[in-house]
Amino acid sequence: MSEIRVTVRCYGVVRERVGERTVSLTLPPGATVSDALVALAERAPGIEREELLVMCEGSHVLVEDRETTELAGETTLSVSNPVGRE
Numbered sequence: 001m002s003e004i005r006v007t008v009r010c011y012g013v014v015r016e017r018v019g020e021r022t023v024s025l026t027l028p029p030g031a032t033v034s035d036a037l038v039a040l041a042e043r044a045p046g047i048e049r050e051e052l053l054v055m056c057e058g059s060h061v062l063v064e065d066r067e068t069t070e071l072a073g074e075t076t077l078s079v080s081n082p083v084g085r086e
Helices: 012-018 033-043
Strands: 004-010 022-027 053-056 074-080
Touching: 004 012, 004 033, 012 074, 022 033, 033 053, 033 074
Parallel strands: 004 074
Antiparallel strands: 004 022, 053 074
């Protein structure tokens, strides 16, 4: 299986901490939304992954589903902090 390419669109405080609007990640096969968030946090220490709002291809991903939601092929995640939280 080939690597998974993930485009992360960053909004709000996440964008400020990451320093970019979009981040490209390359992850191994079988990677999950949680794995993508770990890779994003490595680029921007201080991001509280559990607090993030995450959309995967336009669908909200609940915190409890992030470990089991697998990514495939080329995927786009949208990530932001909850309104009023930094």
